[in-house]
Amino acid sequence: MAIGLEESSFLAVTGSHPTLLVTGIVDLDTGTLIDVLPARSADEIEA
Amino acid sequence: MKSKHSSTPNPPDEGRDRHAVSDPYQPYATVLANELPDARLVVDHFHVIRLANAALNDVCSRRSRRLRQGDRPQGKAASYAMGRLSGSLCDEFDSSRRTQSAWLDDYALFLALKDRFDGRAWTWWDHDVRGRSVEPLASATSSLDKEITLYSFRQWLSSNNGQGARRGGPARHSPFQ
Numbered sequence: 001m002a003i004g005l006e007e008s009s010f011l012a013v014t015g016s017h018p019t020l021l022v023t024g025i026v027d028l029d030t031g032t033l034i035d036v037l038p039a040r041s042a043d044e045i046e047a
Numbered sequence: 048m049k050s051k052h053s054s055t056p057n058p059p060d061e062g063r064d065r066h067a068v069s070d071p072y073q074p075y076a077t078v079l080a081n082e083l084p085d086a087r088l089v090v091d092h093f094h095v096i097r098l099a100n101a102a103l104n105d106v107c108s109r110r111s112r113r114l115r116q117g118d119r120p121q122g123k124a125a126s127y128a129m130g131r132l133s134g135s136l137c138d139e140f141d142s143s144r145r146t147q148s149a150w151l152d153d154y155a156l157f158l159a160l161k162d163r164f165d166g167r168a169w170t171w172w173d174h175d176v177r178g179r180s181v182e183p184l185a186s187a188t189s190s191l192d193k194e195i196t197l198y199s200f201r202q203w204l205s206s207n208n209g210q211g212a213r214r215g216g217p218a219r220h221s222p223f224q
Contacts, residue, residue: 002066003083005075006091023075028068042074046081 002028007040070094104168111166143206144199155198159191 004026011020023045025034037045065086069075071094079088144151157169164172175183188195 002068002089003086005067005069005079007070007072028066040072040074042077042081045074045078 003034004028005045010036010038071098104171108165108167140200140203143203147202151199151202152195155195155202156188156191158198159194160187162194163187163191 004024006024006026007021008024009019010022011017013019020038021040023037023040025037026032027034039045065083066089067079067083067086068089068091069079071090076088079086160172160176161167161169169177173183176187
C-alpha cells in the first residue's frame with residue numbers, strides 16, 4: 001500500500017487573495033485521488 | 048486523516064509493506080509519522096534534486112564570496128585610480144561609458160546587484176529585482192550608483208588594455224603603464 005501527499009496550486013493569485021494551495025491525498029496503488037484538503041498544516045490535515 | 052468523501056472502509060493491509068510518498072515538507076512528514084508510523088517515508092525525486100541544487104548553489108556562493116574578498120585589493124586600486132582620474136582621461140571614460148551604455152549599464156548593474164546579494168545566482172535574488180520591476184530596479188540603481196560606476200570604470204580599463212594588446216603595444220592612457 002502506498003499513499004501520497006502533495007500540495008497543488010488550486011487558485012492562482014489575484015488582487016484579492018494569494019495563491020491558494022491545497023493538499024491532495026492519493027492512493028498510489030490504484031492512482032485514485034482520495035481527498036483534497038484546503039490546508040497544508042499538520043493539524044488541519046490530521047483533523 | 049480520513050477521507051471526507053469515501054464511504055468505503057480502508058482495505059486490510061496487515062503484513063504488507065506500506066509506503067508514504069510526499070515532498071520534503073515538515074508538516075506532511077509530521078502527519079505521515081503520526082498517522083502511518085510504520086510506513087516507509089519516500090521523498091520524490093524532483094524535490095531531492097531541487098534541494099541538492101540549492102545546497103550546491105550555496106557552496107558556489109560561499110566560494111565566490113571568498114574569491115571576491117581576495118579580489119578586493121584590485122577593487123580598491125580601481126577605486127583609487129578612478130578617484131584620481133582627471134582631464135582628458137575623465138572625458139574619455141565618460142564618452143566611452145555613454146557610447147557603450149546600451150550594454151554596459153545593465154552589465155555593471157548586474158555585477159553590483161550580484162555583490163549586494165552575496166554572489167548568489169540571479170535566480171535567488173529578491174523577486175522584484177530579478178523580475179526587473181521598474182521601481183525596485185530604479186531604487187537599486189540609485190543606491191548602487193558608486194558600485195555601478197566602479198564596475199563601468201574597471202570595464203573601461205580592461206577594454207583599453209585589451210585594445211592596446213591587440214595593437215601589439217601598451218594600452219593608450221592606461222594607468223597600468
